[in-house]
Amino acid sequence: xxxxxxxxxxxxxxxxxxxxxxxxxxxxxxxxxxxxxxxxxxxxxxxxxxxxxxxxxxxxxxxxxxxxxxxxxxxxxxxxxxxxxxxxxxxxxxxxxxxxxxxxxxxxxxxxxxxxxxxxxxxxxxxxxxxxxxxxxxxxxxxxxxxxxxxxxxxxxxxxxxxxxxxxxxxxxxxxxxxxxxxxxxxxxxxxxxxxxxxxxxxxxxxxxxxxxxxxxxx
Amino acid sequence: xxxxxxxxxxxxxxxxxxxxxxxxxxxxxxxxxxxxxxxxxxxxxxxxxxxxxxxxxxxxxxxxxxxxxxxxxxxxxxxxxxxxxxxxxxxxxxxxxxxxxxxxxxxxxxxxxxxxxxxxxxxxxxxxxxxxxxxxxxxxxxxxxxxxxxxxxxxxxxxxxxxxxxxxxxxxxxxxxxxxxxxxxxxxxxxxxxxxxxxxxxxxxxxxxxxxxxxxxxxxxxxxxxxxxxxxxxxxxxxxxxxxxxxxxxxxxxxxxxxxxxxxxxxxxxxxxxxxxxxxxxxxxxxxxxxxxxxxxxxxxxxxxxxxxxxxxxxxxxxxxxxxxxxxxxxxx
Numbered sequence: 304x305x306x307x308x309x310x311x312x313x314x315x316x317x318x319x320x321x322x323x324x325x326x327x328x329x330x331x332x333x334x335x336x337x338x339x340x341x342x343x344x345x346x347x348x349x350x351x352x353x354x355x356x357x358x359x360x361x362x363x364x365x366x367x368x369x370x371x372x373x374x375x376x377x378x379x380x381x382x383x384x385x386x387x388x389x390x391x392x393x394x395x396x397x398x399x400x401x402x403x404x405x406x407x408x409x410x411x412x413x414x415x416x417x418x419x420x421x422x423x424x425x426x427x428x429x430x431x432x433x434x435x436x437x438x439x440x441x442x443x444x445x446x447x448x449x450x451x452x453x454x455x456x457x458x459x460x461x462x463x464x465x466x467x468x469x470x471x472x473x474x475x476x477x478x479x480x481x482x483x484x485x486x487x488x489x490x491x492x493x494x495x496x497x498x499x500x501x502x503x504x505x506x507x508x509x510x511x512x513x514x515x516x517x518x519x520x521x522x
Numbered sequence: 523x524x525x526x527x528x529x530x531x532x533x534x535x536x537x538x539x540x541x542x543x544x545x546x547x548x549x550x551x552x553x554x555x556x557x558x559x560x561x562x563x564x565x566x567x568x569x570x571x572x573x574x575x576x577x578x579x580x581x582x583x584x585x586x587x588x589x590x591x592x593x594x595x596x597x598x599x600x601x602x603x604x605x606x607x608x609x610x611x612x613x614x615x616x617x618x619x620x621x622x623x624x625x626x627x628x629x630x631x632x633x634x635x636x637x638x639x640x641x642x643x644x645x646x647x648x649x650x651x652x653x654x655x656x657x658x659x660x661x662x663x664x665x666x667x668x669x670x671x672x673x674x675x676x677x678x679x680x681x682x683x684x685x686x687x688x689x690x691x692x693x694x695x696x697x698x699x700x701x702x703x704x705x706x707x708x709x710x711x712x713x714x715x716x717x718x719x720x721x722x723x724x725x726x727x728x729x730x731x732x733x734x735x736x737x738x739x740x741x742x743x744x745x746x747x748x749x750x751x752x753x754x755x756x757x758x759x760x761x762x763x764x765x766x767x768x769x770x771x772x773x774x775x776x777x778x779x780x781x782x783x784x785x786x787x788x789x790x791x792x793x794x795x796x797x798x799x800x801x802x803x804x805x806x807x808x809x810x811x812x813x814x815x816x817x818x819x820x821x822x823x824x825x826x827x828x829x830x831x832x833x834x835x836x837x838x839x840x841x842x843x844x845x846x847x848x849x850x851x852x853x854x855x
Contacts, residue, residue, distance in 0.1 A: 425614035425672075428574055429628045429679070430603035439630065443618050519659040520617045 308491070311478060316498055318392040319474035322464040323502075326396050327457050330403035337363065337404065338411025339437055345412070349423070349433055363405040371402050371463050375470060392473035395464060403460050410456055414448035415441050447518035454510025458503045465499060475499055524550040524573060524683065524715070529582035531568050542568040543579070544739035550732075552682070555709050555716045557730035557747065559723065559762055565739035566719045570685050573717065574606045575599060586683070604632060607676030607714075611688035613668040615660040621671050622647065622656040628678040646674040650704065666697035673704065683715045684708075690725060702728045723762050727751070735759045752782045752846060763821075777826040777833065778807065782846040792845065793824070800835040802827060 337359065343349050344356035369377070375398040379389050382397040418441060426440045442449070468476030475495045483492025531543040542565040550556045560566045571577040572584060575591050584591045591602055615624050622643050629639035647653045650670040660668055669689060676684055686705065690698040706729045709716050718730055726733050726747055734744035735758050742756035754760045781792075797804060805825040826833050840847050 419614070419617070421610060421612050421614040422616055424576060425608065425610060426616075426627075427576055428603060428606070428608040428685075429631055429675075430600040431631050432600055435631055439627070440616065444616060446618060518618075520661050 304490075312475075312494060312498065315473070315475040315478040315495065316502070319461065319464055319476070319499070319502065322392045322395050322399060322467075322472070322474055323457060323461045326399035326403055326464070327407075327453070327460050329396070329400045330407045330456070330460065331453065333400065333404040334407025335411050335442075337408030338415060339441065341408060341412040342415040342441070343433070343437070347420075349427070349436055359408075363408050366401065366405040367409070369402075371398070371466055372469065374398055374402055375467060390471040395467040395472035395474070398467065399460055399463055402463060403456065406459065407452075407456055410452035411449065414445045414452050417448050418444050447514050447520070450510060450514045450517060454507055454514075457506045457510070461499065461503060461506070523552050523585075523587060524548075524717070525583070525585040526569075526572070527583040527585065529569070529572055529584065530580050531565075531572055531577055532580045541565075541580075541739050543572060546582075546736075546739070546741055548734060548741060548744070550715060550717060552715055553709070553713050554732060555706065555718060555730045557718045557720060557726040557733040558736055559720055559726055559733055560736035560758065561721055561762075564736045564758075566736050567687055568739075569736070570687055570717060570719045573683075573685060574603050574608060604628065604679045605681045605683070607679070607681040607684040609669065609672045609676050609684065609686050609689045611691045613660070613665070613672045613692075615668055615671055615675075617660055619659075620656065621652065621658050621660070621663070624660070624671055625674045625678055628675060632679055642678065643674075646677055649677070649708075650674045664697075665693050666701060669693065669697075669701050670704065673701075673708070677708070677712075677714075681714065683717065686716060686718045686720075688719055688721070691720070691722070698725070699728065705729060721762075723751075735762065774807070774823070775825050777828060779824050779826060779836070779847050779849060781822045781824065781840070782848075792843065793822070796836065796839050800832065800839050802829075802832040802836060804836075 340359055341356060341363070344352040344359070348356075366374075375395075378398055378401060381401075382389050382394055385397050386394050388394050422444060423436070423440065426436060431440065464472065464474055465476030465479070466472075468474060468478070468480045471477075475498055479492050479495040482488045483495060526546055526548040529543055529546045529548075530541055532539045532541045534540075544565070546569060558566045558569060568577055572579045573586075575584065579592060582592075586602065586606070589602070591599060594602060616627065619627065622640075625643045625646050626639050629642060634642070644653070644656075647656055650673055652667060652670050652674070655663060655667060655671075660671070663671065672689075673684075684705075689705075690701050693701060702725060705716055705718075708714055709729075716729075718725060720726060730747050732745065733747045733750050735742045735750065735754075735756055737756075737758040742758045743750060743754070750759055751763060754763055793804065793806065796802075804827075807823040807825055809822040826836060837847070
């Protein structure tokens, strides 16, 4: 393999990691509040509110049901507005976040639902306010489950980022499409796929190791 | 003082409404250890949750030191809850926090400065004899230790009241006893009022001064533990005191008497003396002595011969010795 090709793959790997990690981070910044709102306004929540729950739930469901490639194209004007371009890794982050945030919201909601109801009752009995409940009980108690969710989200968002290669996004996905698919260089295709598999493996294993360290329930 | 006035809590079950707590009025004096006993589904857990408004009653008043909690705005209710500690059957510790961080939780909620909070936590852990477990996580503790942590946590904000919802029901008898001793000593040392929800008579016997017997969402009877234990008026109380059903009138042979004797007679050979004095043979069906509030109290079921004259001699003897007796199912004489 030529040195240029190796350079290209290294660059693609870096871009993929950049898109995945930055998108996931931003998706969590938006997704955690969404998940918390869905949880506390939901059935049996500490701030039960059917209207808010239904509105947020429907928006989340709509965004989640649009296929990623369609969403990516549909919001091109929005992408241009935010980052000034529609091509390259940074531009890909915008649709990735839009697609991932609702997904993350549901992941967060389901993690919070796992919290022991008795613990919440005890915290209520101690006079805990809603805010204190969120940042002192819900999020810390759900931390291991949230991390498992983040590991799964990372792999999903990585997959989305590779799809963005079809429409001018960067990263390993773009290399696989441009060299492997359009130019029939199946060796490049295989290498990029192998690299993607390795990245997912590392994220998954690393994530689960971290969960094991963080969770204080089983020792 | 806790006063519950005409408290009712209804739940919707499908399309019908069920009253888990039905028009309950109750007064719990300051510094008391007050038991609320009943079988599962009697409504006692719902009732205790109405005291700190974890369950909002459908109607009625919850007065704590004269303030009706049901009328407080949210912020003041949160403040009021800080002065009512609560412990639970399943301990309900924060699994991701260490023991000391669990005990610190209510202090964080109150906004107590960290250094001051840490000093208080150390004090509380010493009080429940768990200083060496400060850095452990709940998963590393035994049930009894978890409940001690929960008690320390409940005490952190210096409450005047502690609510115990089946606090010993998940513990073995020896641990139960040690947790109850701890609660009793806290009541003595700190003067904290303790409300004990339980389905076990021995819990009430060991620590309570007063008891209310609950079933079907209503208080069936209430009074001092001694009175309720010696003269149970309601069917529920009888069943709780004699769980095996050995006191059910229909299960007993004819001519059965239930003797309840108190204080010094527990140690005296009453039955031997009685059989000699009255020249009657009696059959002891069951007997037990309980320790209530530090004093021994005895209960005994005896079967008398089918001879009215003998029965009369026995009754006269008992009346002379000031021993309470009753024909099961008919009430005491």
